[in-house]
Amino acid sequence: MKTRRQKGAAHIRWPFNHSYAMAIAELELLSAFLPEVKVAQKQYGKEHNFSKPTTGTGCVRPTLDINDAEISEFLKSVSPLKCASEPNWITTRGGKLMLNGKAIEQYGNIQCNIVPFEFVDDFTVRTFNHSLVTNNTSVPTDFFKAVCTAPNGKNYTNYHATIVRKQDSQRKVVQMAGFSRPLNIYFLGFDSLSRLMFMRKLKETYKYVTEVLNGTVLEMYNIVGDGTPAALLPILTGKTEEELPETRRSQRNASFVDAYPFIWKELKKFGYATLYAEDMQNIGTFTYRLKGFKQQPTEHYLRSFYRQVDKETHRFNQLCFGSELQHRVQLSYVEDFFTTYPREQPKFAFQFHAAYSHDDINAVERADGATVEHLRFFEKNGFLNDTLVVVFSDHGCRYSSIRRTKQGKLEERNPFVSLILPTWFKEVYPNAVTNLRKNSKRLTTPFDLHATLESLWNFPPPLLGDLANRGISLFSEIPPNRDCTNADIPAHWCSCLSWKKLPKDALVVWFIANELVKAFNGRLKQQEKLCSMLKLHSILEAYVTQPTDEYVAFVRPKDVDGRQPLFGKRVNMRFSSYVVTFVTTPGNGTFEATVLSDCTEQVLHIDLDSVSRVNAYGSASHCIMDKDSYLAIYCVCRDML
CATH class of the missing domain: 3.10.450.10 (Nuclear Transport Factor 2; Chain: A,)
Structure with missing residues (x-):
């Protein structure tokens, strides 16, 4: 209800x-x-x-022009980021550290010490004693700092992330009705990108999602509140912050956000391995105003990585880790997650990128190529055959000059959201795919994304959605007479x-x-x-x-x-x-x-x-x-x- x-x-x-x-x-x-x-x-x-x-x-929306003159004057091209020209001496995969062959060839016997570190709570990181490692060494935690020295005295210092498979994540897989085995679920998100801004600044990603992967873009997706928590909480919990337990740090008896009914708690019951990753830990979704997590929420959780890096380097949101872009490091962490766990174990991954787009909308185009390569990795390795992928943003620009234009106000309320389905889905569930296509032109909200995830537990959902429910699965047809009231969109945010x-x-x-x-x-x-x-x-x-x-x-x-x-x-x-x-x-x-x-x-x-x-x-x-x-x-x- x-x-x-x-x-x-x-x-x-x-x-x-x-x-x-x-x-x-x-x-x-x-x-x-x-x-x-x-x-x-x-x-x-x-x-x-x-x-x-x-x-x-x-719902009938004003027509928005991707080439709107007021907005175009704020757009500019940016030069590519230049990270270190020399390749990183260390690579990681599946919980193992490997020395770069070119570095060994150039420098000889490289000696490396690592300092592993891990989550205690959202504001505390535990570090371990350093240890000498050799090539192809298993590491004890997902994150470590490496300090290496070559015979000629040249040094290498960097931070690395990998997936160390957790024993307690090897759960019995529970079959979901409608699927031979549960679908993987993967959310790939960006901060502050309207639907049109995504099309302007991530042109190659948009083209790849829509033309190569046949993704469906929700053209009438509407936010239901202000800021990232208001965008993500309805997706992840089905509720607004006001409806959830009090977790604000400013309130004396506030709980940690562990009290929220996050979707991954239910998915773990079906045997899912889980991952959550977002950058910009200094303004984290669950920590800027809220108390954060007391217990690690998912088996793999990237916050501690950025927390330790920022603490030791005294730089927030550095955009390079040696020769590798920060954006690429986070994407690789998810790729490692999908390859480290067995193919038959379902996976839930939710990652969110803000560093390139939160403060400068033009800078996000630097992530375009890496995002396409990331999606291509999923396609080439067959993961798209059993994965529901949601490429999305939380909202449009909130603070830039663009936000002060008439179209900018409307774009803020219409972030980019697209769904990519396995190729076989249309043959097995034609009605569900037809409904999704219809819904791309109808009023949709974050509550609908949550309802869509819940519908995977007992698939397929009803053919026609019920307006009595504010969240309707995107695989059910959303009635064409849906408006902001029965979608529970406050008037301020209704477009x-x-x-x-x-x-x-x-x-x-x-x-x-x-x-x-x-x-x-x-x-x-x-x-x-x-x-x-x-x-x-x-x-x-x-x-x-x-x-x-x-x-x-x-x-x-x-x-x-x-x-x-x-x-x-x-x-x-x-x-x-x-x-x-x-x-x-x-x-x-x-x-x-x-x-x-x-x-x-x-x-x-x-x-x-x-x-x-x-x-x-x-x-x-x-x-x-x-x-x-x-x-x-x-x-x-x-x-x-």
Whole structure:
């Protein structure tokens, strides 16, 4: 059944009198949405859900242009990274260390010591005593530091990762209904890439996924919240952070994220070996605001590798390990995982790359070639014959100048997601593949990816998905009348809308922005000794959003294939949303907020969960991070002034 968020909201009653309403009416763009009516006296309780009502009309999105002029001006080519020209002296595979033959040929008898290290918890790494190793030596842990010396005194120091097969991962494989043996599941993810940005910057990967591997791209995939945790948690748990146990580091009785019902816990019961890997450990998905893992979550877990490297080198997110690109090191770790474990043992791997795209959207093109080679490795070695591969991103750009364009706002809500199936899947399960293709043009969410994974346990799922469930398997047909409400997409993140720009000096815009700042300060008063109160500085832009004419007039498909729409009479909508981008002082914080206007009741609803910080706040909120991380986007620490 559908699980709904429990949100608190502030409710601001419009301060309309006759003259103010007449002034607003002069703004022709707004007149249809803010009629001159009396102020309603009805009061709402804090627990009320102010989602827009279900229309049953489906989702129609604004057309996005891959060559949009506003976005194109921010795009540029970057030069390839140059790592060390001399090949690494050490390679690894299947838990073994091997000396590079060319290095031996050039330098002779190379002596190497290694310092193995491993996970204790997400913030602690255990190191072992160094040991002298020879060529083709088994190593005790997945990670080690190598220090080697050649007879001529030349030195080599580097960090290496490999897969040391865990004894406790050799589980009995439990058959899943519908498959002779369970499918491998592999998620390959990138940070901050919209669907169109993936196509712009990872051109060869996109071409390989869609043309060579016949992958299906979910064109109408929509995020359900802000940031990476809001993107990954619904995939991995089927729930939002608010619905899960409290794990924020700022909360006294918070649990570790071990308490979450991660999908790999269920998969282990079916005999899966498991792996989780993400770079940028300093801003990790489960550790930046949350308490992280107390116990290692998967048999192979890359966080300790990056944690130790960053600690010893005093450099975050170095992009080369000797002669090898950091991106390639992480991809190789997954390749090693698939080759080290027996072919008959099912595998779950989830890896996420942020180092190339989190801070500079142009830099991600450096990963294009290596990603294609990685996918080609899976194809050539036959792993795609028994693996469901999901190549995806969490969201589009959040902080760059691109995000401040109209199209950039929409692209943020539409990340890249594609599914690659074994070639035999279409023959054995034609209906499931047909449904997946249909769903590529329908509104989908991270909840659907989770439901898709769960459907593998008892395959195939029902032919038609049920709108009563917010998560629907992508192998079931998603009803064409699905909208943001029954998909549980908050209005702020719903892209099934038309956007009309408003004058920045419109009274309604300033009123909304000022009320939002008041709401911010109401929250900041909890930490008034640490955080400064905010003032409205300026308005950058504002839009009013409503469903498109096609959205509200759609009745049903006209033809049996669902290609021709049938439209009826346009329906007047009770609700419209305003999206306002504004700057506060001190600190010059830039915020984008969506507020809901009830055009019948003349009430404005403010929900602080529908506010995004669209410029980085850096260390300005350092004083609050460990006390109340939710205030970080608003707080300007008094000691920074």
